[in-house]
Amino acid sequence: MTIGSQIAWDDTVLPFQLDRSDIRGRVARLDGVLEEVLSKHDYPPQIEALVAEASLLTALIGQTIKLRWKLSLQIRGNGAVKLIATDYYGPSEDGQPARIRAYANFAADQLDPAVGAFGQLGAGYFAILIDQGPGMVPYQGITPIAGGSLTACAETYFAQSEQLPTRFALSFGQSTAAGETHWRGGGVMIQHMPKASPGVAGDGGSGEGGLLQNHDILDGDEGENWRRVNLLLDTVEDLELIGPSVQPTDLLVRLFHEEFPRVFDAQPLRFGCSCSADRVRESLSIYSPDEIAEMTTDEGILTADCQFCGAHYEFDPATLGTGARPE
Known part of the structure; x- marks a missing residue:
């Protein structure tokens, strides 16, 4: 694919x-993905911002995983926001879309209107999990919440856990077109190619709590290249990131034409949830009859709602749990 492709x-x-x-x-x-993620819930503005940011990070990071793998972001805090969770499902075949879903768990009565979105998390951790499929042990990497944004957390994660200098530039918001308001978001991720034998001088990094930062990893010509490209990325504008008036190929030429940008096949994305009645039934199979009875409504049914997509399920309690009668 050439830079001029449409x-x-x-x-x-x-x-x-x-x-x-x-x-x-x-x-x-x-565009549609972010609108579907956020329209499934009536989130306060601070929560919308966190979920939008996490969704963009997931799209950018997840593109590298293989077919049928799953990459997840989990941000857990001890503040008003308890969890931001996202999933990126790799395409089932080459050329097929990948799928993204996301949700937030928070205590609405603990949200502080005087505090920004990231401040609602408190202390906690930022984690990336990769599920490679049946028979494989999932990979998990964790770093503390630090740096003032989820974007900074992701950059710290790659520096600290992978020793890969990584930078993100993100923007998102609601746009109005043809009288309709909907969510749009866009971002750029850059990452230095891995070194054969990465090494870090000193006993720690220059980041919060001694965490590694990008400039702690690279030196010499590699460090100079990294600084130069970062200065170019600093010139990007929010509307260029979000689009739709500036195509990604045009944006790359505008930002990095002296760096000889070369593009590859684009990966389409869709909103997608993996929930189903069978999956919910399986998750309830660990409960005893007494526990199932406690979850049963006065109408004699057990209900469950998917936190990601809002799908509603109803079950006969006699068919659930360890005491379910055979069909």
């Missing part, structure tokens, strides 16, 4: 490489 850019991730600087990256545009 495709429908909404809900896609476009991988690219900067040949001059040995840096790879991705450009993401979320």
